[in-house]
Amino acid sequence: MLSEKSAATVRATLPAVGAAIGEIAELFYEKLFAAHPALLRDLFNRGNQNAGLQKQALAGSVAAFATHLLAHPDTRPDVMLNRIAHKHASLGVTREQYPVVRLHLFEAIAEVLGDAVTPEVAEAWDEVYWLMANALIAIEERLYAEQRVTAGDVWREWTVAARVEETADCTTFRLSPADGAPAPSFRPGQYVSVQVELPDGARQIRQYSLSGAPGSPVRSITVKRVHGPAAGGPDGEVSNHLHARVRTGDALRVSAPYGDLVLRDSAAPVLLASAGIGCTPMLSMLEHLAETGHAAPVTVLHADRTPADHPLRSDHRALTHKLPDASARFWYEADAEAGDATGLVDLESVPVAPGTQAYLCGPLPFMRSVRTQLIAKGVPASDIHYEVFGPDLWLASA
Missing domain, CATH: 2.40.30.10 (Translation factors)
Known part of the structure; x- marks a missing residue:
C-alpha cells in the first residue's frame, strides 16, 4: 500500500512522469548498459532493445503499476506482477539486480525532469519502485523454490x-x-x-x-x-x-518451466483460440485435455496466413478428434481448404457453451478481437485468459 503522503505526490506528478517516461526509459537503458554491458549481451533481448520495444515495456509497466496504486490503494495488480515475475524467473533474475536497476532509473528520472524532482518527489517514486520491486522479488523467490533452482542459475x-x-x-x-x-x-x-x-x-x-x-x-x-x-x-x-x-x-x-497462463483443472467447457505460432501453448492444453478425457465441450479456433504456414496443423486436428465433444475451426488469409474459412476470425456462428473458460494466444490485435467477440457472446471477462508474448507483459492485465 502506498503511503498517503507519497500517494498525493505521485498523483500530482504522474502526468509529468507519464509524459516523459519514454525518454526516461531510453536514458535508463543507456546508463544501465554503459555500466553493465553484460546485461545487454547475456540477459536482455538485443532485438527488442534495438527496436525500442523494451523501453516501451518498462514505461508501460511502471505507469500501469503507479496508476493501479492510486486507483486501488488496497490491492496490487497481481496479474501484471505474476506475469512479469514468471518471465523474470525464466531468465534467472536475482534480488541483487533490483538496486542496480533502481540506481540507473532514478538517475534517468532526475536528468530528464531536472528541478521538478524534489526530495519529496524522489521519495514518493522510490516508494512506488520498491513496492513493485519487493512484490516481484517475493514472487520470483517462491517460483525458484517451487522449481528447486537457485536464483541466477535456472x-x-x-x-x-x-x-x-x-x-x-x-x-x-x-x-x-x-x-x-x-x-x-x-x-x-x-x-x-x-x-x-x-x-x-x-x-x-x-x-x-x-x-x-x-x-x-x-x-x-x-x-x-x-x-x-x-x-x-x-x-x-x-x-x-x-x-x-x-x-x-x-x-x-x-x-525450468514458467508461465502463469495455464490450463485450469476443471470440468468446464474450454475454448482455445490462437494465431500463428501462438498455437503451441494451446496444443499443450489440447493434448492434456485429450489425455485426461475431458468430457465438456472443447472449441478450437486458429488463424494463420495459409494452411501451409499453420504449424502443427495435423496435430491441431488429430487432438481435437480425440475428444468426445470438440470441434476445430480454422481461418486463413489465403488458400483456405474445404471446411476452413477465409479472412479474420469471426465468432458469429461459433457456439460458446455457458461457463466456458477461454484461453487466447497470438498477436495482440488478434487477442483483442477475439476477446471482444467473446464478451459480446456473454463470456465474462474474468473467464478469458490470454498471454502477451514479447516485452509488453504488462498488457496482460489490461
Whole structure:
C-alpha cells in the first residue's frame, strides 16, 4: 500500500512522469548498459532493445503499476506482477539486480525532469519502485523454490533428440535432459527459456512454449523463424540461430518451466483460440485435455496466413478428434481448404457453451478481437485468459 503522503505526490506528478517516461526509459537503458554491458549481451533481448520495444515495456509497466496504486490503494495488480515475475524467473533474475536497476532509473528520472524532482518527489517514486520491486522479488523467490533452482542459475543442459521441419519457417525441437534424469513437470501452457551462444559470444535468451503434454518424457518446443525488420519487428537472432545451426544430438541450455497462463483443472467447457505460432501453448492444453478425457465441450479456433504456414496443423486436428465433444475451426488469409474459412476470425456462428473458460494466444490485435467477440457472446471477462508474448507483459492485465 502506498503511503498517503507519497500517494498525493505521485498523483500530482504522474502526468509529468507519464509524459516523459519514454525518454526516461531510453536514458535508463543507456546508463544501465554503459555500466553493465553484460546485461545487454547475456540477459536482455538485443532485438527488442534495438527496436525500442523494451523501453516501451518498462514505461508501460511502471505507469500501469503507479496508476493501479492510486486507483486501488488496497490491492496490487497481481496479474501484471505474476506475469512479469514468471518471465523474470525464466531468465534467472536475482534480488541483487533490483538496486542496480533502481540506481540507473532514478538517475534517468532526475536528468530528464531536472528541478521538478524534489526530495519529496524522489521519495514518493522510490516508494512506488520498491513496492513493485519487493512484490516481484517475493514472487520470483517462491517460483525458484517451487522449481528447486537457485536464483541466477535456472539452467540445465538438454539434448536435441529430434528435429522436425513443420513449415517453411517453423521447426520443432524435441528435447531430453542430457543427464538422463526425469524432466521437470510443467503445466499446460507454460514455456521455457532457451539460451544460445551466438557467433559474437553473446548468450541471448528467448522463451518458447512447451507444445506437448506434461506427461511426456520428451519436451517439445516449436520455433518460428523471425525474419527481422522485413517482418516489421526486431531481428530474430535466436530463432535464426536455432534454425540454421542446431541439429539432432546438439546440446541446449534450457530453463525450468514458467508461465502463469495455464490450463485450469476443471470440468468446464474450454475454448482455445490462437494465431500463428501462438498455437503451441494451446496444443499443450489440447493434448492434456485429450489425455485426461475431458468430457465438456472443447472449441478450437486458429488463424494463420495459409494452411501451409499453420504449424502443427495435423496435430491441431488429430487432438481435437480425440475428444468426445470438440470441434476445430480454422481461418486463413489465403488458400483456405474445404471446411476452413477465409479472412479474420469471426465468432458469429461459433457456439460458446455457458461457463466456458477461454484461453487466447497470438498477436495482440488478434487477442483483442477475439476477446471482444467473446464478451459480446456473454463470456465474462474474468473467464478469458490470454498471454502477451514479447516485452509488453504488462498488457496482460489490461
